[in-house]
Amino acid sequence: MFTGIVEELGFLKARNPAYLHIGAKLVLESLKVGDSIAVNGVCLTVTSFDSSSFHADIMPETLRLSNLGKLSSDSPLNLERALTLNSRMGGHLVQGHVDGTARLVSSVPDGSARLLTFETDQDLTRYMVHKGFVAVNGVSLTITDLQAKRFSISLVNLSGKSTNLGLLKPGDTVNIETDIIGKYVEKLCRTERGISPEFLAENGF
Numbered sequence: 001m002f003t004g005i006v007e008e009l010g011f012l013k014a015r016n017p018a019y020l021h022i023g024a025k026l027v028l029e030s031l032k033v034g035d036s037i038a039v040n041g042v043c044l045t046v047t048s049f050d051s052s053s054f055h056a057d058i059m060p061e062t063l064r065l066s067n068l069g070k071l072s073s074d075s076p077l078n079l080e081r082a083l084t085l086n087s088r089m090g091g092h093l094v095q096g097h098v099d100g101t102a103r104l105v106s107s108v109p110d111g112s113a114r115l116l117t118f119e120t121d122q123d124l125t126r127y128m129v130h131k132g133f134v135a136v137n138g139v140s141l142t143i144t145d146l147q148a149k150r151f152s153i154s155l156v157n158l159s160g161k162s163t164n165l166g167l168l169k170p171g172d173t174v175n176i177e178t179d180i181i182g183k184y185v186e187k188l189c190r191t192e193r194g195i196s197p198e199f200l201a202e203n204g205f
Contacts, residue, residue, distance in 0.1 A: 001082060001083045001093060001094070001095060001096075002038045002043070002080050002082060002083055002091075002093075002094040002095070002096055002138070003080070003083055003087065003088075003089055003090055003091040003092070003093070003094060003140060004041075004080075004091030004092055004094045004133075004135050004138060004139055004140025004141075005080065005090045005091045005139075005140060006078040006079065006080050006138060006139055006162060006163045007026050007027055007079055007080050007081060008024065008025060008026040008027060008079050009076045009077065009078065009079070009162070009163065009164060010022050010023050010024035010025075010027070010039075010076070010077045010079045011023045011074050011075065011076055011077060012071050012072070012073055012074060012075045012077060013053055013073065013074075014073060015058075015068070015069075015071070017058075017060070017063070017069075018057060018058065019047070019055050019056060019057050019058060020039065020044070020055070020056050020058055020068065021053060021054075021055050022039060022053060022054055022055075022056065022077060022079070023052060023053045024052070024053060024054060024079055025052070026079075027054075027079045027080070027081050028049060028051070028052075028053075028054065031046060031049055031054065031081075032046070033046055033047060033048060033049070034046065035081070035082065036081075036082040036096065037054070037056065037079055037080065037081055037082070038078070038079065038080040038081075038082075038094070038096045038138045039056065039068065039077050039078070039079060039138070040066065040067060040068060040077055040078050040137045040138055040164075040174075040175050041066075041078065041094070041096065041098055041135050041136070041137050041138030041139070041175040041176075041177055042062060042066050042068060042096060042098050042138070042175060043082075043095065043096025043097065044056035044057070044058065044062075044096075045057065062098075065098050065099070065100055065101070065175075066098045066101065066175045067101055067137075067173045067174060067175055068175075070173060075164075076164040076167060077164065078137050078138045078139060078163050078164055078165075080138060090140075091133075091139075091140025092133040092135075092140050092179065093180060094135045094138065094140060094177060095177065095180060096138075096177070097177060098175045098176065098177050099123075099124055099127075099176055099177055099178050100120065100121060100123070100124050100175075100176055101120070101173045101174060101175055101176060102118035102119060102120035102124070102136070102151075102173070102174055102176050103118060103119050103120070103171060103172070103173055103174075104116060104117070104118055104168050104169065104170050104171065104172045104173075104174065105117045105118060105119050105150065105170060106170060107168060107169075107170065110154055112156070112157055113154045113155055113156045113157065114154070114155045114160060114166075115144070115152055115153075115154055115155075116152060116153050116154075116155055116165070116168070117145075117150055117151070117152040118136070118150065118151055118152070118153075118174065118176075119149055119150050120149060120150070120151070120176060121149065122148055122149055124176055124178055125146065125147075125148065125149060125150075125151060127178035127179060127182040127183060127186075128143055128146055128151055128178055128179075128182075129143065129146065129179075129182070130143055130144075130145070130146045131143060131144075132179055132182075133179045134151065134153070134176065134177070134178060134179065135175075135176070135177040135178075136153065136165065136174050136175070136176060137163065137164060137165060137174045137175050138175065138177075139159065139163050139165055141153040141154075141155070141159075142154070
């Protein structure tokens with residue numbers, strides 16, 4: 001589990017269909033084989049590391065649903081170590097299980113921030129709400145505008161400088177993870193019994 005608050009910008013050193021080799025510094029502190037690191041919002045398991053990089057295995061499903069298979073060497077990567085029980089919850093609960101991708105349509109100045117608009121599938125926007133959370137390349141952000149196949153976020157100057165979102169150009173692909181709460185609510189609402197006071201009581205609500 002993660003918070004969507006990026007700790008550092010790493011970079012892709014090499015990849016093949018089975019693993020990624022990622023250059024990093026901060027996230028290597030106290031690192032152990034088997035630890036989880038969110039890479040552009042994708043939860044990956046560290047298989048080996050040295051003083052300046054780490055390796056993580058990837059699966060075909062990861063490549064199908066994320067932008068990791070499309071990146072070239074030296075591409076900047078948002079990195080975040082897994083949440084601990086004594087961590088501050090600065091963003092929102094992010095699983096690192098990417099739902100799909102979106103394409104940047106526009107990036108325009110908005111006062112001291114930038115307004116980024118993305119196009120994606122309705123299978124993803126159905127789990128978004130205006131002023132709700134979304135993780136874009138692993139960054140916890142608030143949705144400022146929502147349409148059937150588009151959504152917008154406001155990127156403050158600090159986030160633009162400390163993540164790879166500030167480097168995006170129209171046409172670039174980003175990883176999207178929608179808020180987990182919406183998925184559970186939908187599943188509950190689809191049960192044959194439906195939602196009732198009795199059902200909620202039986203399930204601890």
